[in-house]
Amino acid sequence: MALESLCWLRQWLREEHRSRKLILFIVFVALLLDNMLMTVVVPIIPNYLYQLDKPEPAQNISSSGSFQNIVSLYDNSVKSSSSNSSLSTGPSPSPDPGPVQGNASDCPLSRSSLVNENVKVGLLFASKATVQLITNPFIGPLTNRIGYQIPIFAGFCIMFLSTIMFAFSSSYALLFLARSLQGVGSSCSSVAGMGMLASVYTDDEERGHAIGIALGGLAMGVLVGPPFGSVLYEFVGKTAPFLILAxxxxxxxxxxxxxxxxxxVEPESQTGTPLLTLMKDPYIIIAAGAICFGNMGIAMLEPTLPIWMMETMCAHKWQLGVAFLPASISYLIGTNIFGTMAHRMGRWLCALIGMVLVGVSVLCVPFARNIYGLILPNFGVGFAIGMVDSSMMPIMGYLVDLRHVSVYGSVYAIADVAFCMGFALGPSIGGSIAENIGFPWLMTIIGLVDILFAPLCMFLRSPPGSEEKIAILMDSNCQMKTRTYSTQDRHQSQDLDLDQDQDYDDEDYD
Structure with missing residues (x-):
């Protein structure tokens, strides 16, 4: 009996109209976990590595009238304080910098050692995207040969192993390996997941809506990850958030x-366009560039903003993750709103406005003087990136339908490569720039790059395609809508038949 019920449940789940929704849910969860793991480390790793690398604090003998040595964040003098006197050693007395916002226990002991963390944290964060960047060109064509099911399941297995490694790693090398391994799993999940959605949602408007929902999983991961990691890290420990994700x-x-x-193994029924051919398509390159530079803004913020907050605000550990909360909430709002609206207003226009808004918001970040001043700029960054992603991800599938063979593994490998380039170049370059010329100049550079790139999105307004491909695309959309209407009519007729049968049964009973 139990076996028959299980078989019936599996058959019920695999019906076409339910299967599409379940596939969308699976991709949603896969992107949610991937991005939770990617962002949960944002507030944990900078502080954890600083705790590993920082010198032992000076001996505290402050019982009654004793002295405590504290290295000032703002000058190189060593301040000795007691309940009765205050002395300062060094070549000349240094004025007291005044009260510092935040808890003194959260203030770093040395500014130089803190600034040096920029490069290490940036390289560790960039390792995931760099490995993913290298893996994507192989995963895209592989999905054309063996289908999407095996790669997305392999991505889950690798992601699980990476999560366990993060939980129990206690050295920079092991954390670097875990982050790199995550890049392989993320490549499998994202490329296969997006390709699977594009193959089951063939109507352009439906596809945009489905991809918007799937990107909502990405947004939820980005939303929940930093505060989830920072709160558990401070009150439970480093291991807890990763075990929950596992x-x-x-x-x-x-x-x-x-x-x-x-x-x-369910390979595609037709041979897809070669990856190199797609990479030479200028319209695909423009769409990929918008994804890359749009996401590079938040990618540069992730490793550098917590360190800048520790340096200038003496922020608590939990504040390092909560600072990203406005960006995460607004990204979730943006992807859900513009997943459908971008099709109506024009995806090229939605992406253009989003790129300009990313640039302006990033330029405003360094003007914040406390965590409350970061709310509006970070909200703008997340909302604008949601506009760009929810516009450009569907347009990648549309460009393949319009100009190439409708097989989607390779084109979403290119989209993921663009996404990864943003998150690979952003932290690695951003950490070095922040160390050498400062965090404000870093934000100025990426803000201007986004604004200058925005006008290129106008080329995506009406990309050319062959007349044959346009006719096929229009015909397939009409067939999809006709099939949807006929399915609705069939369900209505089945409901009517059930009602009639019920009436006949009632008459027989009478």
Missing amino acids: FLALFDGALQLFVLQPTK
Whole structure:
């Protein structure tokens, strides 16, 4: 009986109209976990590495009238204080810098050692995107040969292993390895997931809506990750957030086994356009560039903003993650609103406005003097990136339909490469720039780059395609809408038949 019920449930789940929604849910959860793991380390790693690398604090003998040595963040003097006297050693007395916002226990002991963390943290954050960048060109064509089920399940397995490594790693080398391994799993999940959605949602408007929902999973991961990691890190410990993510990854893997059956190889029915041919398409390059430079703004903020906050605000540990909360909430709002609206207003216009808004918001970040001053700029950054991503991800699939063969693994590998270039170049270059010329100049540079790139989105207003491809695309859209209407009519007729049967049964009973 139980076996029959299980078989009936699997058959019910694999019906076409339910299967599409379940596939969308699986991709949503996969992107959620990937981006939670990517962002949960943002408030943890800078502080954790600083705690590993910082020198031992000076001996505290402050019982009664004793002295405590504190290295000032703002000057190189060593201040000795007691309850009765205050002396300063050094070549000349230094004035007291005054009260510093935040808790003194959260203030770094040395500004030089803190600034040096920029490069290490930037390289560690960039390692995931760099490995993902290298892996994507292989995953895209692979999905054309073996289908999407096996790569997305392999991505889950690798993600689970990376999460466990993060939980129990206690050295920079192991953390670097875990972050790099995550890049392989993320490449499998994102490329196969987006390709799977594009293949089951063939109507352009439906596809945009579905991809907007899937990007909502990415937004939820970005939204929950930093505050989730910072709060658990401060009050429970480094291991706790990663163990919870590992448990959620097991749930996603079980769902994939039940619905997708990744042991079955289902290659695409037609040969896709070669990857190099797609990379030479100027319209695909413009769309990929918008994804890259749009996301580079937040990618540069992730490793450098917590350190800048520690340096200028003496921010608490939990504040390092909560500072990203406005960007995460607004990204979630932006992807849900413009997943559908971008199709109506023009995806090129939505992306153009988003790129300008990213640049302006990033330029405003260095003017903040406390965590409250970061709310509006970070909100603008997240909302604008949501506009860009929810416009450009569907347009990548549309460009393939319009100008190439409708096989989507390779084009979403290019989209993921663009996304990864932003998150690879952003932290690695951003950390070095912040160390050498300062955080404000870093924000100025990336803000101007985004604003200058925005006008290129006008070329995506009406990209050319062959008449044959346009006719096929219009015909397939009409067939999809006709099939949707006929499915609705069939369900209505089935409901009517059930009502009639019920009436006949009532008459027989009477």
